[in-house]
Every structure is written in structure tokens, then in C-alpha cells.
Amino acid sequence: MAHQINKAAVIGSGVMGSGIAAHLANIGIPVLLLDIVPNKLTAEEEAKGLTLEDKRVRNRLTDQAIKNMKKQKPAPLASKESLSLISTGNLEDDLEKLKDADWIIEVVVENLEIKKALYEKIEGVRSEHAIVSSNTSGISIEAMAEGRSEGFRKHFLGTHFFNPPRYLKLLEVIPTKGTSQEVLDFMVRFGENRLGKGVVIAKDTPNFIGNRIGTYGLLVTLREMTERGYSVGEVDSVTGTLIGRPKSATFRTLDVVGLDTFVHVAKNVFDQTEGEEQEVFRTPDFLVKMVENGWLGAKSKQGFYLKEGKEISEIDPATLEYSPQKKLKAPSIEAAKQQKGDGRLKTLVYANDRAGELLWNILAPTLIYSAEKVGEIADDITSIDNAMKWGFGWRQGPFELWDAIGVEKSVKQMKEEGRNIPAFVQKLLDSGNSSFYKTEDDTIKYFDGEGYTPVQMNEKEIDLKKWKAKHGVIKKNTGASLIDLGDGIALLEFTSQANSLGPDVIKMLLDSLNEVESSDQYKGLVIANQGKNFSVGANLGMILMEAQDDNIFELDFMIKSFQDAMMKVRYSKKPVVVAPHGMSLGGGAEITLPAAHIQATMETYIGLVETGVGLIPGGGGNISLYRKHLEGMPNGVKADYVDIAAKVFETIAMAKVSTSGQEARENNFLGKSDGVSANRDHQIYDAKQAALALHEAGYTPPAKRTIPVAGEPGYAAMMVGAEGMHLSGYISDHDLKIAKKLAFVLSGGKVPYGTEVDEQYMLNLEREAFLQLVAEPKSQQRMQHMLVKGKPLRN
Numbered sequence: 001m002a003h004q005i006n007k008a009a010v011i012g013s014g015v016m017g018s019g020i021a022a023h024l025a026n027i028g029i030p031v032l033l034l035d036i037v038p039n040k041l042t043a044e045e046e047a048k049g050l051t052l053e054d055k056r057v058r059n060r061l062t063d064q065a066i067k068n069m070k071k072q073k074p075a076p077l078a079s080k081e082s083l084s085l086i087s088t089g090n091l092e093d094d095l096e097k098l099k100d101a102d103w104i105i106e107v108v109v110e111n112l113e114i115k116k117a118l119y120e121k122i123e124g125v126r127s128e129h130a131i132v133s134s135n136t137s138g139i140s141i142e143a144m145a146e147g148r149s150e151g152f153r154k155h156f157l158g159t160h161f162f163n164p165p166r167y168l169k170l171l172e173v174i175p176t177k178g179t180s181q182e183v184l185d186f187m188v189r190f191g192e193n194r195l196g197k198g199v200v201i202a203k204d205t206p207n208f209i210g211n212r213i214g215t216y217g218l219l220v221t222l223r224e225m226t227e228r229g230y231s232v233g234e235v236d237s238v239t240g241t242l243i244g245r246p247k248s249a250t251f252r253t254l255d256v257v258g259l260d261t262f263v264h265v266a267k268n269v270f271d272q273t274e275g276e277e278q279e280v281f282r283t284p285d286f287l288v289k290m291v292e293n294g295w296l297g298a299k300s301k302q303g304f305y306l307k308e309g310k311e312i313s314e315i316d317p318a319t320l321e322y323s324p325q326k327k328l329k330a331p332s333i334e335a336a337k338q339q340k341g342d343g344r345l346k347t348l349v350y351a352n353d354r355a356g357e358l359l360w361n362i363l364a365p366t367l368i369y370s371a372e373k374v375g376e377i378a379d380d381i382t383s384i385d386n387a388m389k390w391g392f393g394w395r396q397g398p399f400e401l402w403d404a405i406g407v408e409k410s411v412k413q414m415k416e417e418g419r420n421i422p423a424f425v426q427k428l429l430d431s432g433n434s435s436f437y438k439t440e441d442d443t444i445k446y447f448d449g450e451g452y453t454p455v456q457m458n459e460k461e462i463d464l465k466k467w468k469a470k471h472g473v474i475k476k477n478t479g480a481s482l483i484d485l486g487d488g489i490a491l492l493e494f495t496s497q498a499n500s501l502g503p504d505v506i507k508m509l510l511d512s513l514n515e516v517e518s519s520d521q522y523k524g525l526v527i528a529n530q531g532k533n534f535s536v537g538a539n540l541g542m543i544l545m546e547a548q549d550d551n552i553f554e555l556d557f558m559i560k561s562f563q564d565a566m567m568k569v570r571y572s573k574k575p576v577v578v579a580p581h582g583m584s585l586g587g588g589a590e591i592t593l594p595a596a597h598i599q600a601t602m603e604t605y606i607g608l609v610e611t612g613v614g615l616i617p618g619g620g621g622n623i624s625l626y627r628k629h630l631e632g633m634p635n636g637v638k639a640d641y642v643d644i645a646a647k648v649f650e651t652i653a654m655a656k657v658s659t660s661g662q663e664a665r666e667n668n669f670l671g672k673s674d675g676v677s678a679n680r681d682h683q684i685y686d687a688k689q690a691a692l693a694l695h696e697a698g699y700t701p702p703a704k705r706t707i708p709v710a711g712e713p714g715y716a717a718m719m720v721g722a723e724g725m726h727l728s729g730y731i732s733d734h735d736l737k738i739a740k741k742l743a744f745v746l747s748g749g750k751v752p753y754g755t756e757v758d759e760q761y762m763l764n765l766e767r768e769a770f771l772q773l774v775a776e777p778k779s780q781q782r783m784q785h786m787l788v789k790g791k792p793l794r795n
Contacts, residue, residue, distance in 0.1 A: 003129065003186040005029060005102040005194070011091065011118065012107035013065035016135060016163055020105055022069055022076035023165040025085040026602065026662065027194055027678050032097055035061035037090045055093075062088035076166050078602055078660035091121070098125045105159065107135040110264075115144050123152050131183060133159040138207045138268040142176045153178030157187065160208055161197075162391045167603070170391035171197035172208045192458050196602060196678030198390040200383040206272040207265060209377050209384055210391035213398065215266050217366040219280055221250050224361050225317070226284065230354075232304050232314040234328035238355050239362070242336065243345060244395030251304035251314075255297030263291055286317040293320075330355035342404040349405050350413075363401070364414055370398035371422040374449070381436055382446050382455055399436040399446075408434050424449055442470045460682040464493055464530050475511065479504030482512045488523035488695070489688050490516050499531045501587040501619075502539035503558060506565050509591075513565075517573050524691030524699075525572070527591065528579035528684050534604075537586025538562070540613060544783040547774045559770055562587070562619040563763050570594035570624075571701045575694035579687040581680060585609045585657065589669065590617055593624035596694055596701075598674040599687040600661040606669045607657030612792040614734065614779025616742045617652065618770035623762045625651065626746060627707065628668045641710040641754065642717050645746045649718045652746075653739055706756035709748025718743035734778040734795060741769040 009032040010021040021031045037058045041050065050057050066088060069076050077083065089097065098104055104122055108114060115134065122132060132155055134144055141158040148156065158174030171191045175184045184201070191199040202208040207215060225235050232251045240249030254262055263283050270281040290296075290303065295315075297303030306313045306322045313322035332351030336344045348359050370384055378384050385397020396404060411421055411429065428436065428447050436447045437455075444466070445452035467483065474482040479496040492512045494505055509527075516522040528534075546555045569576050569591065578595040580588065584606040592598055592606065600606070608621045616622065629644045650656070651667060658664035661676035670676075675690060677683040710717070722739035725731045731739070745765045748757050773779050778795050785793035 003102070003131065003183070003190075005131075005190060007101050008032070008103045008105065009034065009098050009101035010105045010107060011035070011122075012109075012135075013062045013088075014107065016161070016165070017105075017107035018065040018069055019076045019163060019165040020107060020135065020161055021065075021086055022082065023161075023195070025082040026078040026166060026660075027196070028085070029194075030085045030087070032087050032089060032094070032101065033062045033065065034089050034091050034094055034098075035065075037092050058090050058093060059088050062090070074164060074167060075659060076164060078166065079662035079666060081662065081666065091118075095121060095125055098122060098130075099127055101126070102130055104130055104132045105135055106133070110136060110139060112139055112143055115139065116147065119144065119148060119152070119156075123148060126152075129155070131155045131157075131187065133157050133187075135159060135161055137211060137265060141174045141204045145176050145178060150178070154180040155183055157184065158202075158204070158208075159187065159191075160202070162210065168391060169196075169198040170210055170387060171195065171199050172202040172210060172387065172391075173199055174202045174204055174208060176204065189458075192679060193460070193682070194678060196680070196682075198386055198681075200378065200387045200390075202383070202387070203377055203379075205377050206269045209387040211265050212269065212373065212377055213366070213370055213384065213388060214392050215262070215269060216280060216369050217362065218250060218254065218262070219266060219284075220365050221362050222284055222287070223280075224358060226286075228358070228361075230328070230358060231316070231326045233325040235358065237327040238333065238348070238359060242333070243348065243359065244401075246393040255303040255305055257297070258299055259287060259296045259303055260291050263287060284317070286320065289320065290315070328355055328358070332356050345401070345404050346406070350409075360413075363405075364410070364417075364419060367398050367402050367410070368414070368419060368422060368425075371424050374422075374424050380446065380448060380453070403435045403437055406434075407436070458682070460679070460685040462684045462688075464491075464684070474515065475508075477504050477508050480508035480512075482508065482515065485526065485684075485688055487688070487692060488521065489526055489691050490522050490524075491526045491528060491684070491688075493529045494531070494535060495529075496539070499529055499533060499535040499588070500537065500539040501535060501562070501591065502542055503561070506561055509565050510568065513568050513572055513576070522574060523695035524575040524577065526577045526579060526684065526687045526691055527569075527595070528687055530684075531582075533583035533585075533588075534580040535585070535588030535591070536583050537588055537609070538619070540783055541787055543774065544780060544787065547780055547783075550775075552771060552775065555774060556767065556771055559618045559767050562590075563767065566590055566594050566620040566624070567759070567763075571704070572596075573701060575691050575699045577687045577691045577694070579683050580604050580606055581683060586617070586621075587619055590619035590621040590624065593621065593628060593669065596699065597687075597690045598670050599677060599683060599690055600664055600670060600674065601677050601680045601683050602661050603680070604661045604664055604676075605657050605659065606664045607655060608652045609655040609657065611653055611735075611738050611742070612655045612782070613786050614738065614776065614782035615773050616738065616745065616766070616769055618766060620763060620766070622648070622652065622742070622745050622766050623707070623759060625668065628671060630707075631671060632668045639708070641708055642714045645710040645714040646718055646721070649739075649743060649746050650721075653722070653742055704759065706758050707748075707762060708754055708756050709751065709762075710746070711748055711751040711753045711755050713753045714747035715743050715750075718747065732794060734776070737776070738773060738779075741773060745769050 007030050008024050010017050011034045013033050013035040021033045024031045038060050045057055145153050145156050157179045160172040162168035162170045173187050188199045191197045236249035236251050240247050266281050266283050270278055294300055295302045304315050312325050314325045315322055330353040332348050332353050332355045336347040339347055381399040385399050388394045388397045438445055444455045446455055474484055481493045481495055483491045485491045496505055516525045575596040577597045577599055578592045579599045580592045581601045581604055586609050589606050589608050608617045610617050626648045629648055633639050658667050664670045677686045726736045749765055781795055782793045
């Protein structure tokens with residue numbers, strides 16, 4: 001039968017279990033969260049006169065997990081509303097309820113016997129189609145399945161999420177010999193399409209893929225540091241963004257993970273390996289001592305780093321004393337900073353200085369180890385590369401990295417140093433090839449030990465960089481490109497610095513709309529990109545420069561062009577679908593709001609934040625958000641324009657930003673029919689499908705209608721709140737001035753309540769207010785501060 005997951009159950013409500021439950025609820029799957037029954041009362045329970053039989057005591061662990069979810073940072077829930085999909089219980093009273101679950105995930109303590117005893121109970125109640133999986137990070141999946149029936153074993157596998165489950169992309173799926181191919185295929189697809197994960201199939205070996213390679217690399221780094229006298233801060237200064245790793249580099253990452261967790265993961269491999277490999281996984285004595293001292297990193301506020309006030313100190317592994325944080329200085333670091341892409345890595349790795357030696361001695365053994373493990377921990381190199389990118393935030397996996405520094409050159413140096421070259425790598429070179437990946441016939445292929453095999457991709461993954469290399473662009477300028485996505489859909493991609501919106505982007509937007517509207521070849525336009533953020537707004541530097549030069553006429557023309565372009569998006573004869581992701585702020589939100597359809601992601605942080613730089617939205621954002629609120633009113637409910645204007649006023653005045661795609665819907669940045677893609681890699685595909693669906697349904701643009709406004713009563717109501725905050729000292733004189741302008745625009749000016757005004761009238765009010773504020777010295781100070789410091793100034 002075809003599998004479906006309509007309901008899930010998670011057993012174990014610790015940080016990981018509750019995080020998985022939250023993630024399932026975020027994507028709309030109802031979840032039952034179970035844990036053991038406590039065997040003694042807390043002091044608080046005793047004081048209330050409760051007994052061990054009381055439901056509140058019996059469900060204490062899961063109920064507490066729900067409370068923790070509301071406070072945790074980063075938030076496991078995409079919206080408070082997701083909580084309504086999680087129900088709690090315990091393993092004694094509620095075991096029977098597992099019969100309704102299509103997927104049962106075990107996340108209990110890492111003890112094989114406890115897990116096996118639990119599976120015996122689950123087998124007694126599960127439905128015959130239910131998939132059962134373990135979220136273990138290292139216990140053998142095969143060993144867990146021992147003693148279970150064939151039907152159970154067919155539906156059993158490992159599903160190892162990385163923490164925190166909402167944010168980390170990697171999901172390792174580990175089948176056993178008894179797992180049915182149908183169940184495995186289903187879980188891979190379900191993981192990618194519904195859970196939004198990057199899925200790799202791992203073999204049932206200690207710590208699977210990510211933690212096996214990751215832990216090895218971290219331990220090699222620890223060894224290098226202590227043997228060659230580098231400091232903690234020096235290592236972190238070169239093992240982070242400089243080499244395409246996360247900003248937290250090595251030791252800050254360990255502090256976040258927790259040193260006790262890291263020691264446990266390392267011990268797991270140590271216990272199951274032997275010889276030279278085992279020695280690498282031996283925990284250094286100073287790390288054991290740190291754990292004994294309770295210096296576990298971020299959770300105990302002390303680990304490799306100690307923060308006191310604004311001062312950050314680093315530990316000396318030899319003495320376990322703290323001293324000010326240090327950075328490594330070397331000629332190669334300065335030289336590398338001038339380079340881009342792979343040139344930067346080559347400059348560093350082959351440099352004959354302290355930075356080069358450190359990086360070479362960390363990377364060489366890690367690359368060799370990764371190659372030795374091909375076939376043992378995973379079937380192919382792409383699984384290993386993807387696991388490190390998705391689970392550890394590496395920009396390139398080990399084999400991509402090896403290609404980047406040059407396989408032949410590095411192997412030559414490794415051999416000169418007497419390092420053993422894995423047979424897999426030697427085979428590559430003996431076959432006359434010199435890279436693990438290559439592109440043939442527009443297809444990326446990887447070396448499989450014999451020849452080259454195409455990299456498997458989900459058909460929903462569209463990589464714009466690769467797409468452009470294969471299909472070219474229709475037209476482009478300095479700020480944006482227009483691309484043919486196929487099937488009659490064009491795509492506008494921003495390519496400016498931080499995807500900021502300047503005249504070049506606006507011109508390209510207008511050209512794109514004209515191109516799509518005037519040609520029978522096109523059915524719709526998607527506006528999307530694959531930068532870190534969709535767009536952090538208008539080009540602030542340019543606006544400030546024009547304002548300081550008193551070029552108000554130039555600014556007026558620019559703002560009018562931006563407004564006109566936004567209205568053209570709204571009234572385009574063909575559907576425009578906008579796909580915001582990450583930060584979609586200010587102008588990034590304004591370009592999104594008028595779209596025929598918005599296809600956001602789970603992690604879309606959208607907001608009109610102009611007040612933070614002393615302005616109000618100037619590209620139609622005020623009217624667009626006000627209209628979204630009006631359209632969001634339930635049918636038949638009489639709208640209170642004062643109430644609606646006040647809500648929009650609060651959102652814009654407080655520069656509120658949604659913390660997820662779901663919250664963006666609750667804040668009316670998204671409408672009921674707009675979409676949220678769980679998998680960021682599938683967002684452009686989903687946006688394209690939405691544009692095609694609108695075309696197939698016979699799309700017609702919205703009719704131009706007048707807009708009812710709150711008028712003078714609305715203005716008065718908005719100003720009562722703002723003046724109250726001003727009197728209490730919450731906002732400054734200049735904040736109040738901005739609030740007055742914003743309230744005037746949103747209320748529709750000095751008109752009676754319920755007056756119907758046209759769009760252009762509202763846009764003119766907005767533009768006038770924007771131009772008055774941009775000329776204010778205090779607004780210019782705020783813009784300057786944001787450009788220099790990257791944070792708002794309160795003046």
C-alpha cells in the first residue's frame with residue numbers, strides 16, 4: 001500500500017524529542033508526545049497535595065516539554081498556533097493511542113536494552129502499516145530490530161535529525177537489512193518534500209555519516225592545537241567563515257553543542273573502533289577535566305570561552321585558566337581575504353606559515369579519513385559531502401573541498417609527508433582523472449570508484465546558478481537578471497549587493513513585466529533568488545547620499561518609480577508570484593505584498609522596518625499591508641477601519657518582523673491562499689507551479705477599487721497610543737514625528753471615517769511623508785548609523 005503520514009507520535013520529550021514534535025507540528029502534522037511516568041513528586045506537587053496517580057504528575061514530563069518549547073531560543077515552534085497540534089500523555093496510560101499513528105519516532109535515552117523493551121511494547125499496539133524509527137545518534141539500528149517480527153522490521157529504520165530540528169537541514173535515514181525498499185524510498189521522499197530536509201541514506205555504522213566525519217575533524221583540530229601550541233581563539237579565527245565553515249568555527253561550535261554531548265559522541269566511536277582510528281577518537285584529558293568541572297559550554301555559561309560582561313576570554317588547555325581571546329595573524333590570511341572562492345582556500349592551505357600549517361594539518365587527515373570511509377559509512381561521496389554541508393554548515397563537503405584545493409597537488413604533498421593515500425583516491429588518479437566531480441552534457445557527475453555517475457537530485461530542486469549556466473539569461477543589468485524557467489514561466493533574480501533594491505533592479509522589474517505581458521510565450525513571472533536573504537530592502541546608501549545632497553527631485557522620481565513598479569506587479573495581466581526567504585525586509589516586503597501569490601518558506605522573516613532608519617515605507621508598503629488586512633477579514637464581518645489601521649500602524653511603527661512563514665500569515669503579510677514551502681530548495685519549483693496553476697485557472701488581475709479608510713477618528717486613535725508611549729519615555733521626539741506621518745498616511749489624511757479614496761491618493765500621501773522624513777537630519781543620522789554599525793540608532 002502507498003504510505004501516508006497523517007498522524008505521528010514521538011516517544012521521549014527531551015530537547016530532541018520535543019524539537020522533532022515541534023517540527024512535525026510546524027508542517028501541520030498532529031503529534032502525540034509521550035514519556036515515562038515520574039516515580040516521585042516534586043516539592044511543588046507535594047505542596048499542592050497531588051499524588052503519583054494524578055494526571056498532572058503522570059504527564060509532567062511532556063507537559064513541561066510544551067512549556068519549555070514556548071521559551072526556548074532559537075524557537076522550535078514556527079508559530080504558537082502549532083502547539084494546538086501537539087497532545088501530551090505518558091507511556092502507561094496512553095500507549096494504546098499509538099495505534100492511530102502512521103509514524104512512531106523513538107527518542108528515548110541512548111540505551112539499547114531500554115529501546116528494545118520499548119519496541120516490544122510498540123509492536124503490541126502499532127497498526128500494521130505504521131513506520132517506526134529511532135532518532136539515535138549512534139546505537140546500531142540493526143541491533144535495535146533484533147527479536148522483532150518481520151512486519152515490524154520491514155517498517156523500521158533510523159531517522160537521525162540534527163539539533164535543532166526546525167533549523168538544521170540534515171536528516172540521516174538508516175535502513176536495516178530488514179527495512180523494505182518501499183518504506184525507505186517513502187521516507188526519503190517524505191523527508192525532502194514534507195519535512196523540508198536534505199536527506200542522506202547512511203549505513204548502520206557508529207555515529208553514521210555527519211557525526212563520524214565531523215567528530216573526527218574536531219578531534220584532529222584539538223590534537224593539532226595542543227601539539228603545536230595554538231590557542232583556542234587562534235584556531236577559531238581561521239576555521240570559520242575564512243574556509244567556508246560557520247562563523248562559530250571549531251570551539252564556539254563545541255560550546256554550543258555542549259562538551260558533554262561531544263564527549264559522548266566521540267566515546268561512541270572510540271568504543272566501536274580499534275587501532276590508529278580508535279586513538280583519534282580518544283577524548284583529550286583536558287576535555288574530560290572540563291566536563292568533570294561542569295564547564296560544558298553555552299548551557300553552563302563556561303566552556304572553551306567564558307563571557308564576563310562584554311569581555312570574552314578563552315581557555316588555555318594546558319592550565320585550564322582563562323585569558324583574553326587571541327586571533328591568529330599570518331601573511332596568508334591577509335592574502336586569502338583578497339581572494340574569492342577556491343583561490344582563497346588554495347592560498348591558505350598551501351601557505352608556508354602558521355595559518356597554512358594549521359589548516360593543512362587539519363584538512364589533510366580529514367580528507368583522507370572521508371575517502372577511507374566511502375562504502376563503509378555511505379555508498380557514495382555525495383552523501384558524505386551533503387551530510388557535512390547540511391549537518392555542520394560547511395560550504396563544501398570533503399570531496400568538493402578536495403577538488404577545490406586540487407587533488408593531484410594535495411596528494412603529491414600528502415605522499416611526500418608519508419601519509420597513506422586511500423585506494424579510492426588512487427583509483428581516481430590512476431584512471432587519468434583529477435577531480436571527484438565533473439560536468440558532462442550539462443549534468444554534474446561524481447566519481448563512484450569506477451567511473452562517473454550523475455548526481456541524483458529531487459526534481460523539485462532548481463539551482464539557479466546551474467540553470468543559468470545551462471540555459472543562459474534573457475536579459476540582465478547590474479542589479480538583476482531575467483531567466484526563462486521553462487513551461488512558459490520567466491524568473492526575475494536580484495543580483496545586487498545583499499539583493500538591495502536600487503534603480504537598476506526596478507528598471508529590470510519593469511522590463512521583465514513588459515516582456516512577460518507582451519509575449520504569448522509567457523504565462524507568468526516568478527520573482528525569486530537563492531541569496532542568503534531575499535532582500536534586505538532599498539539601497540539605503542544611495543537614498544542617504546541623495547538626501548544629503550538635497551536631491552529631493554531625484555528622490556521623488558525614484559520613490560514614484562518604485563511605487564509604480566509595485567502597482568504594476570499588482571495589476572500585471574499575467575500572474576506574478578514572489579518567493580521571499582530569509583530576511584525580506586522593507587523594500588523586500590513591499591515587492592512581495594502586491595503579488596498575485598506569495599510562496600514563502602518556513603524561515604521567511606518579513607517586515608516593514610523603515611522606522612528603524614527614521615523613515616516610513618515608500619514603495620506602497622503602507623497601502624499594501626492595509627489592503628492585506630482588509631482582504632483577510634472573514635466574509636460577512638463588518639470591518640472596523642480604525643481597528644485595522646491601528647493594527648497596521650503597530651506592525652509598521654514597531655518594525656515588527658515575522659519569525660517564520662506561518663507567523664507572516666498570522667500578521668497578514670501572507671493571505672490565506674499564499675503558500676509556505678517546508679523545503680527551501682523546493683521554493684522556486686513551488687512558486688513556478690503556483691504561477692502555472694493561476695494561469696490554468698484563467699488568471700485575471702484584481703480590479704482597481706477605491707479603499708475605505710479610518711480618516712480623522714483613525715488618526716486620533718493611532719496618535720493616542722503613540723503620545724502615551726512618548727510621555728512614558730518609550731519613544732523619542734523623532735519617533736513621535738515618524739509616528740505622526742505614518743498615522744496620517746494610514747488613516748487617509750483629514751477625511752471622515754469610511755471615506756473611499758483611490759490608490760494614487762494614498763500613494764501620494766505616502767511619498768510626501770517619506771520625502772519629508774528623508775530630509776530630516778535625525779533620519780539621516782539613523783540611516784548613517786545603520787550603514788556604518790548595522791543596527792538602529794535611537795535618537
